[in-house]
Amino acid sequence: MEDRAIIQLDHVSKSFTVRSGIFGGRKNMQVIGDLSLSIGRGEVLCLVGESGCGKTTTGKLIVGLIKPTSGRILFEGKDIWSMNNEEFKDYRKAVQIIHQDPYSSLNPVHRIYNILSAPLFRHGLVRNRSEAEEKVLDLLDRVDLTPPGDFIYKYPHQLSGGQRQRVAIARSLTLNPKFIVADEAVSMLDVSIRLSIIELLRRLKEEMNVTFLFITHDLAMAKYFGWEGRIAVMYLGRIVEIGPTPRVIENPLHPYTKALLMAIPEADPQVTRNKTPMKLRSLDIPSLLNLPPGCSFNPRCPFWIEGTCDKEVPDMYEPENDHYVSCFLFRGK
Amino acid sequence: MKSREIVKRIFWEPLVIISRDKAGLIGFIFLLSILLLSFVGPYFVKLDTEVKLDKIYQFPSREHILGTDNQGRDIFSQIVNGGRDVIIVAFLAGLISTLIAVSLGSLSAYAGGFTDTVIMFITEIILTIPQFPLLAVLAAFVRLTNPTMLAFIIGFLGWPALARAIRSQVLSIKERDYIEAARVLDLGRMHIIFSEILPNMLSYIVISLIMAMTGAVYSQVGLIILGLVPFYGHNWGLMIQLAWTRGAIFYKGSIFYILSPIIAIVLFQWSAVTFTRSLEGIFNPRLRAGE
Numbered sequence: 001m002e003d004r005a006i007i008q009l010d011h012v013s014k015s016f017t018v019r020s021g022i023f024g025g026r027k028n029m030q031v032i033g034d035l036s037l038s039i040g041r042g043e044v045l046c047l048v049g050e051s052g053c054g055k056t057t058t059g060k061l062i063v064g065l066i067k068p069t070s071g072r073i074l075f076e077g078k079d080i081w082s083m084n085n086e087e088f089k090d091y092r093k094a095v096q097i098i099h100q101d102p103y104s105s106l107n108p109v110h111r112i113y114n115i116l117s118a119p120l121f122r123h124g125l126v127r128n129r130s131e132a133e134e135k136v137l138d139l140l141d142r143v144d145l146t147p148p149g150d151f152i153y154k155y156p157h158q159l160s161g162g163q164r165q166r167v168a169i170a171r172s173l174t175l176n177p178k179f180i181v182a183d184e185a186v187s188m189l190d191v192s193i194r195l196s197i198i199e200l201l202r203r204l205k206e207e208m209n210v211t212f213l214f215i216t217h218d219l220a221m222a223k224y225f226g227w228e229g230r231i232a233v234m235y236l237g238r239i240v241e242i243g244p245t246p247r248v249i250e251n252p253l254h255p256y257t258k259a260l261l262m263a264i265p266e267a268d269p270q271v272t273r274n275k276t277p278m279k280l281r282s283l284d285i286p287s288l289l290n291l292p293p294g295c296s297f298n299p300r301c302p303f304w305i306e307g308t309c310d311k312e313v314p315d316m317y318e319p320e321n322d323h324y325v326s327c328f329l330f331r332g333k
Numbered sequence: 334m335k336s337r338e339i340v341k342r343i344f345w346e347p348l349v350i351i352s353r354d355k356a357g358l359i360g361f362i363f364l365l366s367i368l369l370l371s372f373v374g375p376y377f378v379k380l381d382t383e384v385k386l387d388k389i390y391q392f393p394s395r396e397h398i399l400g401t402d403n404q405g406r407d408i409f410s411q412i413v414n415g416g417r418d419v420i421i422v423a424f425l426a427g428l429i430s431t432l433i434a435v436s437l438g439s440l441s442a443y444a445g446g447f448t449d450t451v452i453m454f455i456t457e458i459i460l461t462i463p464q465f466p467l468l469a470v471l472a473a474f475v476r477l478t479n480p481t482m483l484a485f486i487i488g489f490l491g492w493p494a495l496a497r498a499i500r501s502q503v504l505s506i507k508e509r510d511y512i513e514a515a516r517v518l519d520l521g522r523m524h525i526i527f528s529e530i531l532p533n534m535l536s537y538i539v540i541s542l543i544m545a546m547t548g549a550v551y552s553q554v555g556l557i558i559l560g561l562v563p564f565y566g567h568n569w570g571l572m573i574q575l576a577w578t579r580g581a582i583f584y585k586g587s588i589f590y591i592l593s594p595i596i597a598i599v600l601f602q603w604s605a606v607t608f609t610r611s612l613e614g615i616f617n618p619r620l621r622a623g624e
Contacts, residue, residue, distance in 0.1 A: 063517050092519040105510035108619055109532040118528070119518040155618045171514065 005074075006179055006211050007062055007095075009037040012071035014057055014237075018289070029288045031057045032237045035071070039211060041178075044229030046214045046222035046245065048260070050285070054237040055215045059181040062213060063097045075179075093123060096172040100184035102164035106156040112140070112167055113152045119174045139170040144200060162193035169200065179211045186221060198225050219264060223249055233257045236288065236296040242316075243323030253325040255301050278302060295328070303329060351611040360607025367601050371416030380414040380567060381407040390586035400589040403580045408593050411572055415594065418568040420601070422484045422553050427546035429488025431495065435538060438499030439526060443507060453500070460493040468552055472561040483562060487549045495541050499534065506530050536616035540609045547602045554598060569594040 014032040019025075031054045039045050047055050060066045061073060064080055072079045075091045083091060099105035106115060116139055117132040119125075126132040133152070140148035143166040156164055165185065172180055182201065186194045202225065205212055212229075216222050222231055223245060232242040233254065241254040252258045259278045266272045280300045286292050292299050298309040308328050317330040351361050385405030393400045399408040441452040471486055506512065507530060515525050531538070556562045557570030558577070572594035580587030 065513055065516060089519060092517065095517070097514065097517050099510040099514065101510060105514055107511040107529055107533070109535075109617075118515075118520055118524065122518070122520050122524065157619045168514075171518070175518065 004040045005038045006041045006076060007037075007039045007213075008074040008077075009035050009058075009062070010072040010074060011036055012061060012068045012073060014054075014061060014066065015069050027289055030237060030291065031288060032061065032068075033291075035237070035239060037232065037239065037242075039179075039213060042209055042211055044205065044212045044214060044226045046216060046226035046229065046231045047234055048216055048219055048222050048231060049234035050260075051217060052285070052288070053234045055217070055234055056183055057237075058234070059097065059183045059213065059215050062179075063095050063181050064092065065097075093175040094178040095181070096175070096177040096179070097181045097183060098165075098168055098172050098185045101188050102161050102168055103188075105168045106164055106171075108156055111153050111155055112136070112159075115156075115167065116140075116171055116174060119171070123175060125175070139173060140167075142173065142204070143167070143170045144196075145170070161189055162197065165189060165193075165197055166200070169197075169204070173204065173208070176208070177210060179213070181213045181215065183215045184217070185214075187216065187218060194221070195224075201225065219249070219260060233260070236286065236291065238296060238326065240297065240327070241323075241325045243320070243325075247320065247323050251320075251323075253319060253323065253330060254297075254327050255303050255329075256297050295326075305329075347615050350614045353614060354611045356607055357609075357611030357614075360604045360609075361611060363600060363604030364608050367416065367597075367604060368420070370413055371420055374413040375417065378410045378413045381410040390580075390584060390590070392586075393589065399593050402576070402590045403584075403587065408590055411567065412569070412593050412597050415567050415569045415572055416597065416601070418480050418566055419550060419553065419570060419598070422480045422487070423546040423549040425481065425484035426487035426491065426549035426552075427542050427544075429485060430491035430545050430549075431538065431542040433489070434492040434495035434541070435499055435531075437492070438496040439503045439530065441496070442500045442503035443526060443530075449500075453497070456493040456496050459490065460497075462490075464490055465552065465555065468556060469559065469561050472556050480566075483553055483556075484549070487552050491545055491548060491552075495545065498541070499538070502534050502537065503530055506533050532616075536613050539612050539616060543605050543609050543612075547605055550598060550602060569597050 012032060012035045013030065015028045015030040017026045018029050020027055035058065037045075047058060049055050057066070061068055064073075067081060073081070075083075075095065078087060078091075080088065080091055110118075113133070113136055116136045117126070120132055120135055126135050136152055137148040140146075140151050145151045145163060145166050151159070151163070151167075156167070159167065165188075169185075185201070186197050189197060198221065201212070201214075204210060212225075214222065214225050216225075226245050229245055230243060231245045231248045232239050233248070233256065234240070235256050241248060241252070241257045248257065249261065252261050255278075259280060262275065262278050266275070279302050281302060281304070282300045284300075286296065286299060292310065294308075294310040294312055295301070295304075295314050298304045301309065304310070305328055312328075314326045314328050314331070316324045316326050317332075318324050319330045352358050383406065385401075388397075388401050388405035389403060391397055391401040391405075397407045397409065399412065402408055402411070437452050437456070441449045441456075468486065468490060472483075475482070475486065507525075512525060512529055515529050520529075553562070554570035554573065557568070558574045560574060562570075573591060576587060576591035576594070580590050
């Protein structure tokens with residue numbers, strides 16, 4: 001597993017300093033705490049969690065947009081922040097991101113041709129306009145914007161949300177990446193378009209052998225996109241459960257994952273009516289500025305063990321093969 | 334790209350866009366006429382310098398379209414020959430202040446931290462100094478022997494307000510997702526500033542340039558009217574000063590002498606400001622209808 005890993009996070013933490021009030025001092029807000037993760041080549045890892053839990057920060061750390069406060073992020077075994085220029089350039093080209101909002105991820109002053117050809121020219125993949133045009137048409141065709149000739153000289157504002165997202169996907173493919181972080185890539189789109197974009201991403205993954213980190217708050221999307229891969233459930237900057245998607249969905253171990261899955265409405269009203277929702281001890285998410293001691297889920301957890309959960313931080317336990325959970329209920333199993 | 338296509342994109346398309354906004358089109362036509370009059374006109378209408386004592390303060394006639402001045406010279410020839418320097422000084426001053434504002438403003442926003450603090454501190458100090466009195470004092474100390482010198486002084490004092498506006502725009506644009514995408518695609522800092530950030534502000538920058546030009550027209554004409562700029566030659570500002578001190582104070586008949594340069598300046602300013610309406614459409618693709 002380790003040698004196949006394309007991206008590894010090694011005890012990564014990220015905190016931001018925030019000022020409180022005029023006279024208040026600086027406070028440390030820990031967004032990611034001691035995160036270790038390994039993503040294998042060709043794998044799909046879905047990162048799920050509610051908003052504000054650190055999913056996007058994790059994505060930005062992986063693509064190198066922000067530096068971790070401590071810990072290392074390894075790309076093909078090398079720490080990205082101690083790479084030399086050449087290695088860093090290769091890493092930059094190999095790891096791309098697809099943003100959530102297709103309305104702000106495309107520069108409104110450029111035509112689609114310019115958006116897609118800039119990286120091609122910059123990295124010497126094409127030499128002149130006709131080569132660039134050919135490559136851009138090919139990229140547009142790949143993301144199902146057909147006929148590509150109709151789109152190449154359009155401005156982003158002339159396209160719909162779904163079409164824009166396809167252009168953003170095409171842009172992430174310009175440099176033949178090995179790894180793509182899809183940060184809520186479908187959550188801003190119309191429900192009717194979501195599935196076709198997901199299908200497109202699945203197809204590109206097969207065709208181009210790209211590894212995906214699929215960040216979403218929507219378990220159904222994670223289930224659909226990452227059935228063959230793994231799911232990691234994040235809560236307040238920590239991964240609480242990680243394992244193969246079918247097993248996490250069908251047999252959730254962590255109380256938080258269970259609560260999340262319970263919250264999904266079923267298509268059959270009879271089933272929904274008969275479901276007994278999990279009784280959380282508190283409905284409020286603790287503030288990142290004031291994280292509870294011990295397991296960060298303990299103030300809400302219905303199964304908490306007094307004296308343990310609010311004192312110690314649980315390790316990752318492996319009650320099933322490849323299915324890890326960070327909860328004292330599974331200690332020693 | 335074929336050369337015909339380039340000509341079409343650079344010259345023809347902007348004209349089509351200009352013609353869409355009626356007010357902007359009128360401004361454009363006036364501006365173009367004034368520019369032609371001031372830069373091409375002097376080759377056809379020579380400046381009348383001959384003193385004709387029998388023709389003082391004549392009303393407009395076929396021979397003298399705008400009448401004559403206190404020495405019997407043709408006013409129209411003075412208007413035609415007096416615009417060039419005013420416009421050149423205004424353009425240079427506007428260009429200098431806009432260049433300084435754009436570079437310092439975007440540097441300040443992009444670099445952040447200490448650089449930002451220092452640049453903004455200097456900007457605020459200059460912003461606090463009242464512009465025109467300082468110009469007047471400076472003009473008294475610096476020997477202004479040519480228009481370029483004047484343009485530099487006006488330009489060097491005119492940038493702070495725009496610099497702050499540019500800074501806040503860059504601060505907002507640099508956080509957008511497409512800038513992040515450009516960073517991840519390793520497009521380089523120069524590309525990000527000049528190709529991703531600045532084009533988004535281009536219409537604003539060009540409009541500010543024109544506003545800076547109109548500001549510079551008032552500054553220089555003001556200095557000349559006050560007699561603080563002893564530069565020779567002939568221009569609208571000098572005309573107003575002469576018309577005022579030699580004529581308007583004493584004679585009713587000098588009305589055409591003093592009004593002509595004032596109207597010329599007002600028309601120039603108005604057409605420039607009105608023309609900016611069309612510029613929005615040229616630089617902002619989202620505003621182009623029907624494409």
